[in-house]
Amino acid sequence: MINQLSWKVGGQQGEGIESTGEIFSIALNRLGYYLYGYRHFSSRIKGGHTNNKIRVSTTQVRSISDDLDILVAFDQETIDLNYKELHSKGVILADAKFSPKKPEDTQASMYAVPFTDIATELGTSLMKNMVAIGATTAVLDLDILVFEEVVREIFGRKGDQVVAKNMEAIKAGLDYMNEQLAGVRTMQLGKADGQKRLFMIGNDAIALGALAGGCRFMAAYPITPASEIMEYLIKKLPPLGGTVIQTEDEIAAATMAIGANYAGVRAITASAGPGLSLKMEAIGLAGITETPIVIVDTQRGGPSTGLPTKQEQSDLMQMIYGTHGEIPKIVLAPSTVQEAFYDTAEAFNLAEEYQCPVIVLSDLQLSLGKQTVEPLDFSKVEIRRGKLATGELPEVDNKGYFKRYEVTEDGVSPRVIPGMKNGIHHVTGVEHDETGKPSESAANRIAQMDKRFRKIKNIRFNTPVHAYAPHEDADLLIVGFNSTRGAIEEAIVRLEADGHKVNHAHIRLIHPFPANEVLPLVRSAKRVMVVENNATGQLANIMKMNVGNAEKMYNLLKYDGNPFLPNEIYTKSKELF
Template identity: 85%
Template sequence: MINQLSWKVGGQQGEGIESTGEIFSIALNRLGYYLYGYRHFSSRIKGGHTNNKIRVSTSQVRSISDDLDILVAFDQETLDLNYKELHDNGVMIADAKFNPVKPTDTNATLYAVPFTDIATELGTSLMKNMVAVGATCAVLDLDINVFETVVQEIFGRKGQSVVDKNMEAIQAGYTAMKEQAQEAATMVLAKADGKQRLFMIGNDAIALGALAGGCRFMAAYPITPASEIMEYLIKKLPALGGTVIQTEDEIAACTMAIGANYAGVRAITASAGPGLSLKMEAIGLSGITETPIVIVDTQRGGPSTGLPTKQEQSDLMAMIYGTHGEIPKIVMAPSTVQEAFYDTAEAFNLAEEYQVPVIVLSDLQLSLGKQTVEPLDFSKVEIRRGKLVTELPESDSKDYFKRYEVTEDGISPRVIPGVKGGIHHVTGVEHDETGKPSESALNRNAQMDKRFRKVENIKFNTPIHVHAPHEDADVLVVGFNSTRGAIEEAMTRLEKDGVKVNHAHVRLIHPFPTDEMLPLVKSAKKVVVVENNATGQLANILKMNVGHAEKVVKHLKYDGNPFLPHEIHSKIKELF
């Protein structure tokens, strides 16, 4: 009996690898297991190796596992590329069609099951993924009936005969595997609690958070790994009176979203690194006109096209300093799918309250990794519109409205078109309080100072996730976005090794929460910053804002793969 299982399916892109993992994980999620899934996929539409690694547990998990229990292979390349993850008691289940060859340097057991042949006999080779699911059930001694409702939902629109055939394929795979492995299954999962939970990717949570936060317009251009946000909202926004426009490019997307926000509609745009590069001038327009906008950046491997389907966290400096000139902005970084929902909803409040661009920073692992999420509490979502003026007192004055009035807190009253008495200038050049262009040195100083006063005392719930059980820690581990789960697992192992570890996961990247971070840094002997980039951008931001550079150790990974818990554990052990 085991409490946790790591399962991976691999093959050529386009032959049903994703659907195999999807069907397997949805069924187990409905039994009440916690799951965490991560897909490795090629930037090609079809062909190239792809795999889906899914972790199943009776308790919460937030990262992929170091090793592997079961590897399901649709080709020899899957065995050759992934077998080293298997532990000695691991199992390889391969399609007999390609005459699988077991690598010589592994103690894992190889079973050749005729996925394709069985599926073909049942009517179509496309059902080989169902045969593979059935073979997995045999190893886990799992009742195949748990898949019936999932199969019904996925294939029901094609008719009951298709549903029956797919269930027959699962049964056939189960039987074929049992015939080979006569002995009792050795990987029986402990029973789950049976509770119903959501199972979502981060992009879906971001899109749902936008809906809950009052967003009614999105302008975007498709790009990996952000496209699912647009695809989700295309389906959902019209029912709420909203719309999505797929623009001709990223520049148009950002300026359209700015225009919608200027008109009073909460609007969003989403992209990845290359798209954000194109949006930068428009983000500057949002900054100088003090027009709210929410922008999602799903980080991926760069530069240029780079590694469009691989993990990286290299956009931090660009998101903070990428615009020409200087504007105030807010950059936030959720660390779980659940946080992605709540943070995106809150981003619209912050954008309107402070009248600045708000960037929700994600990464590929968080955006496309699928994980168990506790039921979302929509009562926690509120709508705050800041200093939005919807009605002005009757007046005979011919003066323009002071849209950019210099105020003590830096936030000026804001009107939308149509408010009587609210007429003002709006341009991308420096301006006076009414928006009229001005190159006066005194005015320039007043307006620049005013804009930056807005974010001096920003109110942000939990700018850092802190787990600090030690007053005098040997090491403080710092990370952001999707590295949280791997860091938390590494911490548990380090504590068992006698290393005193604290953890600070940064959720507000800019303005940086210096006051919250400083005491944690001061109390630690070493500060290890874990991030998926080559230059240590978060480490450099930490040193710029907190100091104590002599304590900071960078732990970097930029090969396109996410961190594994053992990598963080090993790095920190080397220090002591």
């Protein structure tokens, strides 16, 4: 009996690898298991190796595992690329069609199962993935009925006969594999708790958070790995009176979102690194006109087109300093799918309260990785619109203009919706006075710049840092952001079992940097290791600028397109003791 299982299916893109993983994982999620899935795929529509690694557990998991229990291979390349992850008792289930060869340097068992031939006999080779699910079911001693509901949901629109054929394919794979095992069970999962939980990717949570936060307009241009946000909202916004516009480019997307927000509609735009580069001038416009806007950046491998379907965290400096000139902005970095929902909803409140761009920073692993999520509590979502005028405005002065950019103590000026009586004012991208009229006065420039930056000096954001700090004099403080949280947490469990005192700080508010929360953690640790998926240690550099203690800091960097594994963090940490 095992409490965790790591299962991977691989083959050529377009062979149904994603649907195989979807059916397997959704069925187990409904039994009450916790899951974490991560897809490796190529930046092309068809062809190129792809795999889907899914971790199944009786307890919460937030990262992919170091090793592998079962590898389902539809081609030899899948075996050659992934077999080293298999532990000694692992199992390879390979399609007999390609005459699979077992590598000499693995102790894992291999079974050649005629996935394609069985599927063809049943009517179409396309059902080979169902046969593979059946073979997996045999190894795990599962009841195939757990898949029937999912198969019916996915294929039901094609008719009962198609559903029946797919279930027949699962049973055929089960029967064939049972004969090979001859009653021997290599693995059997511990019983799940049966609780119903969500199973979703980060992009869906971001989109749902936008809906809950009152967003009713999105302007965006398709780009990996952000497109699912737009695809989700295309379906969900119209019934709520909202709309999505697929723009001609990223510049139009940003400026349309600015226009909608200026008109009083909560609006969002989402992209990845290359798109954010194009949006930068518009983000500067939102900054100087003090127009709220929420922008999602799903980080991926760069620069330029780079590795569009691979993991990276190299946009931090761009998000903070990418615009020319200086404007206030807020950068949030959720670390789980659940946080992606709540943080996106809160981003709209912050954008309107502080009248500035708010960037929700994600990464490919968080945006496209699928996680078990506890039921979301919509009662926690509130709508706060800041200093947006809703009643009758007082009479304006003799000049007839409303002081939209009035210099105030907290830096936040009164805001109106166009067309409100007594609310007329100028809006321009050049420096302006309190009514918005262009002004090159030195005194006015200083007053407006200082006013804008006062807004974010005392930002209110719940839990800017996830701090796990049981040790007052820690041997090591591990710091990360976004999707590295799960791997770090697992590594710390192992390190503490070895007797080491380890604290953990996961940064959720990248900018303005929460120095007051981070500095005590840094000071109380002998060493600080910053874990990030980039080549230059961007988060570590931001920490050095804000909390000093550079002599304590060490980098653990990974920029090969793959997410961190718990063992990589554990091994590097051991070197520092």
